[in-house]
Structure formats: structure tokens, C-alpha cells
Amino acid sequence: MPRLKPSQDVQPLSAFRANAAGFLEQVRTTKRPLVLTQHGRSAAVVLDVDEYEALVEQVEVIRDIRDAKAEMSRGEGIAHEEIVAELRSRLHP
Known part of the structure; x- marks a missing residue:
């Protein structure tokens, strides 16, 4: 699995909600996980299948x-x- 890039791969849940399709495409393309935060804390990880x-x-x-x-x-x-x-x-x- 490619290494996480915090500047691109850590996003607030609100940004994910606003652009879910774009973030899913990023995960598919880069194969890097996407860490979603809620209230400034890690909440979930989205991975390519x-x-x-x-x-x-x-x-x-x-x-x-x-x-x-x-x-x-x-x-x-x-x-x-x-x-x-x-x-x-x-x-x-």
C-alpha cells in the first residue's frame, strides 16, 4: 500500500461529504488510504478495495x-x- 500523504490524504468528514465521488476517485487512483476526521480527530479510513x-x-x-x-x-x-x-x-x- 502506498504511503499516506497527510497533506492530501487526511480530510474532514465535511469535505468528504461535499466531494465523496472525488475523494473515492483519489483513493482508487493513488491506492493510498484516506483518513477522515471528525471534530479534529481520526474517525474512519477509506481504502481501495x-x-x-x-x-x-x-x-x-x-x-x-x-x-x-x-x-x-x-x-x-x-x-x-x-x-x-x-x-x-x-x-x-
């Missing part, structure tokens, strides 16, 4: 890796060699 999906996928992969490491540390994992042997036996009975 593709960027959002990529972000969710990255989080899922990181969680899978974390879970796998935890399983391995508890001795619940299966050795690489065992998996390879199992797969080979299934492919070449």
Missing part, C-alpha cells in the same frame, strides 16, 4: 505463520520429511 483485500490476505498469512510457530513450539507440528514422504506415497502408490 484491492488494497483492502491485499491487507486482509497479508494479515491472514501472518496469523497462519504465528499459529504454525506456536504449534511447533508445543511439539504439535509434523516434520518436513514426514510430510514429503506422505505426499510422495499418495502421488506414487
